[in-house]
Amino acid sequence: MLLPPAETVKGSDVLIVDDDPAVRKVIAMALTAHGYTWEHAENGRRGREMLHHRRYRMLITDIFMPDGDGLELLNYCRAAHLDVPVIAISGGGTLALFDDVLPVARMLGCCDALGKPLSVPMLLAFTRRLLGGGTGAARK
Numbered sequence: 263m264l265l266p267p268a269e270t271v272k273g274s275d276v277l278i279v280d281d282d283p284a285v286r287k288v289i290a291m292a293l294t295a296h297g298y299t300w301e302h303a304e305n306g307r308r309g310r311e312m313l314h315h316r317r318y319r320m321l322i323t324d325i326f327m328p329d330g331d332g333l334e335l336l337n338y339c340r341a342a343h344l345d346v347p348v349i350a351i352s353g354g355g356t357l358a359l360f361d362d363v364l365p366v367a368r369m370l371g372c373c374d375a376l377g378k379p380l381s382v383p384m385l386l387a388f389t390r391r392l393l394g395g396g397t398g399a400a401r402k
Contacts, residue, residue: 277323352378
């Protein structure tokens with residue numbers, strides 16, 4: 263399944279921000295299968311632009327990315343008073359260990375955090391807890 267450009271999906275439940283196309287694809291497929299709609303961004307800079315122009319019910323963001331990391335994105339959400347629950351994901355990165363970043367992410371408003379490789383059942387459980395059930399029929 264190839265991911266369509268974000269601009270083709272309107273009124274999405276979830277913004278997925280990750281620099282790894284394979285991770286975006288796994289998350290998108292899981293969300294779609296459970297009736298959630300989504301848009302995606304390949305880095306924090308693009309994610310911030312999208313958050314500035316659209317409203318989402320939830321944000322899933324990687325922490326370590328080039329061109330704007332997830333902590334900057336969390337800080338933007340807090341500073342802009344965006345009421346959007348956030349799930350942070352990380353493979354650890356080179357700046358710090360995941361366990362060291364999680365408390366900072368929580369201070370900036372992160373609701374939940376997952377390490378990579380992702381546990382799709384855990385991601386979906388967090389999503390259901392934050393958003394409730396999917397929006398109905400899966401988007402093709």
